[in-house]
Amino acid sequence: MNKKILNIAKLIRLAFIKRNALSTYRFGEKVLKDKYFINGDIKNKAQKESVVKRTDVINYLLNFFDTPTYLEIGVRNPDHNYNKVTCKQKYGVDPGLEFGSNPVKFKMTSDVFFEKLSSGDILGKEVKFDVIFIDGLHLADQVERDISNSLKHLSENGFIVLHDCNPPTEFHASETYDYMLSPSQGAWNGTTWKAFAKYRKDLNVHSCCIDTDWGIGIISKTTKLVNVSKVVNPYFEYFIMSENRKETLGLVDFETFCKMINENIHKDIK
Numbered sequence: 423m424n425k426k427i428l429n430i431a432k433l434i435r436l437a438f439i440k441r442n443a444l445s446t447y448r449f450g451e452k453v454l455k456d457k458y459f460i461n462g463d464i465k466n467k468a469q470k471e472s473v474v475k476r477t478d479v480i481n482y483l484l485n486f487f488d489t490p491t492y493l494e495i496g497v498r499n500p501d502h503n504y505n506k507v508t509c510k511q512k513y514g515v516d517p518g519l520e521f522g523s524n525p526v527k528f529k530m531t532s533d534v535f536f537e538k539l540s541s542g543d544i545l546g547k548e549v550k551f552d553v554i555f556i557d558g559l560h561l562a563d564q565v566e567r568d569i570s571n572s573l574k575h576l577s578e579n580g581f582i583v584l585h586d587c588n589p590p591t592e593f594h595a596s597e598t599y600d601y602m603l604s605p606s607q608g609a610w611n612g613t614t615w616k617a618f619a620k621y622r623k624d625l626n627v628h629s630c631c632i633d634t635d636w637g638i639g640i641i642s643k644t645t646k647l648v649n650v651s652k653v654v655n656p657y658f659e660y661f662i663m664s665e666n667r668k669e670t671l672g673l674v675d676f677e678t679f680c681k682m683i684n685e686n687i688h689k690d691i692k
């Protein structure tokens with residue numbers, strides 16, 4: 423009698439496992455065939471395969487200065503960018519949220535760093551950076567603060583470079599960093615684009631975005647770049663940006679960017 427009950431229990435358990443396996447398979451199949459996931463895959467591949475990377479842009483700009491000073495906000499694994507930046511005088515800022523050893527000089531958030539910099543606690547009040555790479559917390563209000571603080575500590579003819587300004591889908595532009603079941607599949611640009619788009623309307627600076635490696639935003643105080651954006655998008659809606667992507671972000675390819683820089687860069691730059 424006991425054996426019979428045991429066998430029935432075994433059969434019920436097997437039926438449940440089979441049912442779960444079947445629904446997991448069906449869910450997986452649905453995901454694989456889903457148009458948003460398919461599009462996400464295509465867009466991820468295109469960005470990952472882009473030939474010109476952030477490091478190329480940073481090194482290209484640093485080359486215009488005789489003895490440049492470089493600052494990177496958000497370093498993570500320095501082998502991916504920081505260590506490849508060819509500059510003798512360089513500094514990294516990172517609170518160490520994503521890379522355990524966090525081998526940077528300033529182990530703190532960008533807000534704390536700029537506060538200490540402005541009060542003269544670190545590096546000296548007079549220090550100016552020629553290229554500042556903003557790639558820390560990818561949320562619009564933080565990026566806006568990083569840009570505004572960077573402008574105060576940027577040399578007159580220096581450049582701000584921003585990663586992740588051109589999210590290819592709304593899922594890449596989500597506010598949540600760690601949700602992995604999205605069609606972006608872990609690739610995250612956050613809402614950086616909103617802060618950059620705000621500065622694209624600012625008449626006091628020049629800006630553009632190089633259409634490569636998830637969108638590399640450039641801001642300068644003196645070198646003329648792409649005309650300011652006139653796109654009306656008061657609530658920074660993703661789809662309005664996407665429909666007017668070129669003007670909103672000032673999109674250019676790397677070749678056009680180099681031409682613009684060579685023609686317009688301030689002659690006293692060195």
Ligand SMILES: C[S@@+](CC[C@H](N)C(=O)[O-])C[C@H]1O[C@@H](n2cnc3c(N)ncnc32)[C@H](O)[C@@H]1O
Pocket residue numbers: 476494495496497498499502503504515516517518519520521530531532533557558559564
């Ligand atoms: C996208 S990763 C940086 C990637 C790196 N710049 C590169 O090009 O390979 C973002 C980094 O920003 C750091 N971060 C997060 N919040 C920050 C903040 N408030 N200030 C500065 N860095 C921050 C994280 O710890 C993480 O290491």
